[in-house]
Amino acid sequence: MTNKFAWSYPIYLVRHAGGYASVALQGEGDEPRYALTVFTTEELGDKFVETVGIDGECWSLRNDREFARVLCGLSGPFAEVVFDAAPIETEINEKWRVSAQDLLENYLPLANSPWDYPVYVLRDIDKTGQSGYVSIEADIPERGHLIALALFTTQDTAVAYGEAAGINGPHECIETPEQLATLLRELSETTTAVAWEPTVVEGKSVTKQCASVTVLLEKYLAGF
Secondary structure (H helix, E strand, O other), rough: OOOOOOOOOEEEEEEOOEEOOOOOOOOOOOOOOOEEEEOHHHHHHHHHHHHHHHOOOOEEEHHHHHHHHHHOOOOOOOEEEEOOOOOEEOOOOOOOEEEEHHHHHHHHHOOOOOOOOOEEEEEEEEOOOOOEOOOOEEEEEEOOEEEEEEEEEEEEHHHHHHHHHHOOEEEEEEEOHHHHHHHHHOOOOOOOOOEEEEEEEEEEEOOOOEHHHHHEEEEEEEOO
16 A cells, blocks of 8 residues: 555654653544654654643654554554644644554554564675675475574674674674565575574574565565
């Protein structure tokens, strides 16, 4: 689905009174209804705080997963979201209004991704100066010989693995799903899976989390 309103991360909520700032919606019925306020820049969030005169501060969300967690936590009368609200008297004056359910179902395709971004990979440099991405190899019953790209969710775990495994090359940061999808397609002829957060135990690389490249590209990275 084409996004009617484009945003890029980080986006911002306003933390207020133990929760997040919202605006009251006019509608039918006696039950009050509210919309969560979301801002595409910190400046717009600060301006909202100043305009409505509340004691609040901006809180950043870095990716779809963090945004989805907030939306899943909404309950009761909080069923909608307004982007970049700039109240004028009794008007919310938002740039886009959408239901939380619509956002979750149609606009946050990476909300169920196995990891947040950025992620990290390692390069190893051999004695001839040639480099390649670090992977883990294993023979698995019914799946044959598996070559899995080593992927890390933090820079610290990437560096720690590199030191423990004696990797000579640097770590690289993959900031977006587009970058990861491009890399996996480039490696797809030789790499069949991705192993995230591998560790070194008794001199051997091990991981408890692994998924095929095909599944990742079709389920989590489709469209990139």
